[in-house]
Amino acid sequence: MKDCIYHFVLAVAALSAAVACTYRDEVPSPVSTVSFTASQAVYDDLSGDFSLVIGNDSEGLVMELRLGSQPDKVSRQVPLPETGLYTIGASDVGFRILDGSQITDSSGVQPLKEAGISVSSDGNTCKISGTVVYGSGTPLRFDAGGISFSHSSSSSMDFEDAKGQYDGHKFLIRLSGEQSALEMTFLTTGGTVDAPVLPDGNYSTAYGNISDCSYTDGSSDIPVGELVCEVSREKGGYVISGAFSAENGGPVRFYYEGLVFRPEPEDNLYLALGGQWDMRTDSWFVYNTETKAWEESSEGDGFSVTVSGLPDYSSFLVEDLFEADFAMLIENTGDGLSIPSSALDNPVALVHASSGSFVLFPALYSFEAGLFLSEGNDIPVSLSEDRSLMSIPAVEADGVVYNYFGLIGRSTSGGSYSMFSNWSFIMTPDFVAAASENEASSSSFGLTAIEADGLPCSVVSGIILPEDIISIEPVKR
Numbered sequence: 417m418k419d420c421i422y423h424f425v426l427a428v429a430a431l432s433a434a435v436a437c438t439y440r441d442e443v444p445s446p447v448s449t450v451s452f453t454a455s456q457a458v459y460d461d462l463s464g465d466f467s468l469v470i471g472n473d474s475e476g477l478v479m480e481l482r483l484g485s486q487p488d489k490v491s492r493q494v495p496l497p498e499t500g501l502y503t504i505g506a507s508d509v510g511f512r513i514l515d516g517s518q519i520t521d522s523s524g525v526q527p528l529k530e531a532g533i534s535v536s537s538d539g540n541t542c543k544i545s546g547t548v549v550y551g552s553g554t555p556l557r558f559d560a561g562g563i564s565f566s567h568s569s570s571s572s573m574d575f576e577d578a579k580g581q582y583d584g585h586k587f588l589i590r591l592s593g594e595q596s597a598l599e600m601t602f603l604t605t606g607g608t609v610d611a612p613v614l615p616d617g618n619y620s621t622a623y624g625n626i627s628d629c630s631y632t633d634g635s636s637d638i639p640v641g642e643l644v645c646e647v648s649r650e651k652g653g654y655v656i657s658g659a660f661s662a663e664n665g666g667p668v669r670f671y672y673e674g675l676v677f678r679p680e681p682e683d684n685l686y687l688a689l690g691g692q693w694d695m696r697t698d699s700w701f702v703y704n705t706e707t708k709a710w711e712e713s714s715e716g717d718g719f720s721v722t723v724s725g726l727p728d729y730s731s732f733l734v735e736d737l738f739e740a741d742f743a744m745l746i747e748n749t750g751d752g753l754s755i756p757s758s759a760l761d762n763p764v765a766l767v768h769a770s771s772g773s774f775v776l777f778p779a780l781y782s783f784e785a786g787l788f789l790s791e792g793n794d795i796p797v798s799l800s801e802d803r804s805l806m807s808i809p810a811v812e813a814d815g816v817v818y819n820y821f822g823l824i825g826r827s828t829s830g831g832s833y834s835m836f837s838n839w840s841f842i843m844t845p846d847f848v849a850a851a852s853e854n855e856a857s858s859s860s861f862g863l864t865a866i867e868a869d870g871l872p873c874s875v876v877s878g879i880i881l882p883e884d885i886i887s888i889e890p891v892k893r
Contacts, residue, residue: 448557449558450475450558451558452470452471452472452559452560454469454470454562454563455469455470456469457469457564457565457566458566458567458568459489459565459567459568460568461567461568461644461658462568462644462660462661462667464487464488465483465514466484466565467480467483468480468481468483468565470558470560476521477519477520477521478519478520479519479520479558480516480518480520481544482515482516482517483502483512484497484498484502484509484510484511484512484514485509485510485514487620487644487646488618488646490567490646490657490658490669491646491658491671494540494564494565495567496541496542496565497535497537497565498510498511498535499536499537500534500535501532501535502532502534502535503531503532503533504517504529504530504531513528513531513533517531519548519550519551519556526550526551528548528549528550529549529550529551529553530548530549531546531547531548532546533545533546533548534546538561540564541561542565543561543562544559544560544561544563545558545559546558567669569659569666569669570666571668571669573593573596573670574593574670574671574672575592575593575596575597575598575670575671576592576594576672577591577592577593577674578590578592578654578656578672578674578675578676579592579676579678580612580676580677582606582607582609582612582614582677584608586601586602586603587601587602587604587606587614588600588601589602589656589676591656591670591672596631596632596633596634597632598629598630598631598632598670599628599629599630599631600628600643601627601629602619602625602626602647603624603625604617604625611727611730613649613728614647616648616649617646617647618646619644619646619647619658620642620645621641621642621644622642626643626645629643629660631660638662638663639662639663640660640662640663641662641663642660642661642667643658643659643660643661644658644659645657645658650673652725652726652728652729652893653676654674654675654676654728655672655673656672656673657669657671657672658670675728678727684725685725686725686726686727686732687725689725689732689799689803689849690723690724690725691723691849691850692721692722692723692849692850693721693722693847693849693850694718694720695718695719695720695721695842695846695847696845696846696848697716697842697843697845699714699843700714700715700840701783701820701840703837705837710783710841712783716840716842717840719736719737719738720736720850721736721847722734722735723735723746730747730749731745731748732745732747732748732753733745734746739839739890741765742765742890743764743890744762744764744777744778745762745893747794752797753798753799754795755794755808756778756795757777757778757779757780757789757791757792757795758777758791758792759775759777759791759826760791763776763777763891764776764777764890764891765888766889767825767880767885768885768886768887768888769880769885771834771878771880772827772828772829773827773829774825774826774827774828774834775826776823776824776825777826778795778822778823779822779823779824780811780818780819780820780821781818781820781824781841781876782816782818783820784816784817785816786875787816787818787874787875788818788824788833788874788876789811789813789874790874791874795808795811795821796808796809803849805848806847807845807846808821808845809844810844819843819844820841820842821842821843821844821845822835822839822840823839824876833874833875833876833877834877834878834879835876835878835880837880837882838882
């Protein structure tokens with residue numbers, strides 16, 4: 417019996433030893449994290465790749481990484497890679513670890529076989545961390561922080577002017593400065609020949625959507641090799657930025673902000689109407705806080721507006737409307753001027769009140785009928801022949817005269833409308849160009865209303881008082 421117990425104990429011990437050995441053989445020891453320091457970090461302005469060299473002297477390791485293809489960073493003062501996870505063979509090239517990424521250790525240079533690298537930004541620097549596998553399958557966990565990337569181009573230029581042409585098939589764009597110019601052909605379409613719109617996006621000679629690029633330095637034409645460019649529409653104009661390689665030097669970054677497409681000077685309505693305009697009227701409807709009713713008055717708060725032409729959008733921006741930060745659009749339809757009366761197409765401000773939130777938009781109102789022309793019915797604007805007087809005439813529809821211009825709020829939670837006692841309504845206002853006020857055309861007060869039967873109208877269901885308003889957020893354009 418003792419012999420049986422003895423042999424059983426030996427068998428259990430042997431089995432335990434075998435299991436322990438197998439466990440130790442199959443599960444590797446935990447991988448420690450190696451901290452690296454960046455010695456080089458460069459953003460390639462032409463390819464859009466981020467290249468960096470990081471190392472740890474005590475471990476005898478140097479890692480070279482090429483991350484992503486992100487051409488939109490060429491316009492950034494401090495280029496930083498997008499936050500996210502970068503891997504070898506990622507379907508999104510912007511988050512791909514590119515060929516040429518490798519590690520140098522005591523045995524030599526070895527390419528990365530597997531890698532998962534996380535990138536995060538902190539101000540103007542970024543941090544990377546992750547695990548890579550190289551050589552015979554050696555895993556390495558690492559991190560590196562405080563990495564600041566520089567542009568590969570050694571010079572940059574800001575262009576001061578631009579001129580664009582569109583033939584319905586392609587855009588010819590010329591950016592110019594004091595002694596230099598850059599010409600490009602964008603192989604894309606947008607807008608019409610009379611009102612061209614260069615689409616936002618990234619363009620590159622490598623993509624094939626931009627060609628025929630040339631650069632002039634004031635004395636000679638210099639052939640352009642590669643060129644990348646980012647286009648975005650901002651502030652009624654364009655921001656065009658990028659980089660190109662010139663035959664006689666390294667890459668050069670460029671930047672332009674402003675208008676690109678301009679009407680001919682003799683027909684430049686957008687320039688002619690730009691400037692300050694003073695509002696005039698002989699009647700107001702103001703809210704009487706004592707009687708709690710709207711009342712007609714010959715006195716009200718006058719104001720001046722600033723008009724800016726937006727030819728790329730076939731519109732005018734009218735600022736300081738009723739309030740210093742309020743603005744609306746006037747459209748140039750080709751057949752005349754009009755104000756879109758819509759919370760969607762022409763929002764002025766977002767007002768948060770105790771009863772809900774409302775989007776303010778311009779509207780024509782009839783106090784006699786208690787109605788306003790429904791959204792989607794543009795408000796006509798008359799322009800004098802000498803372009804010194806803009807007027808908003810009354811509109812008569814189905815026997816109702818809509819003759820007061822003002823702001824109405826549409827509820828964001830439904831289709832109801834409200835008026836606001838903060839802002840009075842103006843009867844058929846005139847706007848007189850301040851530069852020619854003494855010579856302006858005669859007033860339009862009392863002009864015959866424009867007849868437009870069949871237009872739908874809407875009812876205002878409430879009045880919002882100042883004490884009900886929580887906050888006002890003007891719409892920024």
